[in-house]
Amino acid sequence: xxxxxxxxxxxxxxxxxxxxxxxxxxxxxxxxxxxxxxxxxxxxxxxxxxxxxxxxxxxxxxxxxxxxxxxxxxxxxxxxxxxxxxxxxxxxxxxxxxxxxxxxxxxxxxxxxxxxxxxxxxxx
Numbered sequence: 001x002x003x004x005x006x007x008x009x010x011x012x013x014x015x016x017x018x019x020x021x022x023x024x025x026x027x028x029x030x031x032x033x034x035x036x037x038x039x040x041x042x043x044x045x046x047x048x049x050x051x052x053x054x055x056x057x058x059x060x061x062x063x064x065x066x067x068x069x070x071x072x073x074x075x076x077x078x079x080x081x082x083x084x085x086x087x088x089x090x091x092x093x094x095x096x097x098x099x100x101x102x103x104x105x106x107x108x109x110x111x112x113x114x115x116x117x118x119x120x121x122x123x124x
Contacts, residue, residue, distance in 0.1 A: 013057060015041075015050045025054045027070075034062050036072040051081075055088050059113065068114035073099055073106035085109050 009029050015022040023041035027034055036058065041050045062070055074081045076095060086092075090109040099106035 011061070013054055015045075015054060017045070022048075023050045023054060025058060027058050029062070029065065029067060032068050034058065034067050034070045036070060039072070046080075051084055052088065055085075059088075059111065063113055066114070068112065070111040070113065072109055074109060075100060076105040076107045082107055082109070085111075 007028065010026060011029065012024060012026050014024045021042065022045040023039070025039040026037050028037060036055075039051060039054065058070065070090075072085070072090070073096060074085065082092075086109075088111065090111045093108040093110050096106040096108055098104070
């Protein structure tokens, strides 16, 4: 994980309150897409909008950089997180069998920031 975090195309954001870590997100950025590889909020601070704030920050950063979509995987049985992502505009794109330690499935989700028509007109 440390090697991944230190990569030049990776950003780690943190949410703190009174010197307590509330949550964090690790995102890698490519030319046309971003991938949230890990987003976590401490149980004490859940349902306070922290994940929403972090995702909005990531989305704005992507839009500023001209990145067209954000992808992530979430445990298929994590209905709270799936609902949060859906409320922010993420769409379900499929299930990845055995994604987590070969035992649990993941729900693949994407948030489109730039329409496919605009994306197709980009210079290559």
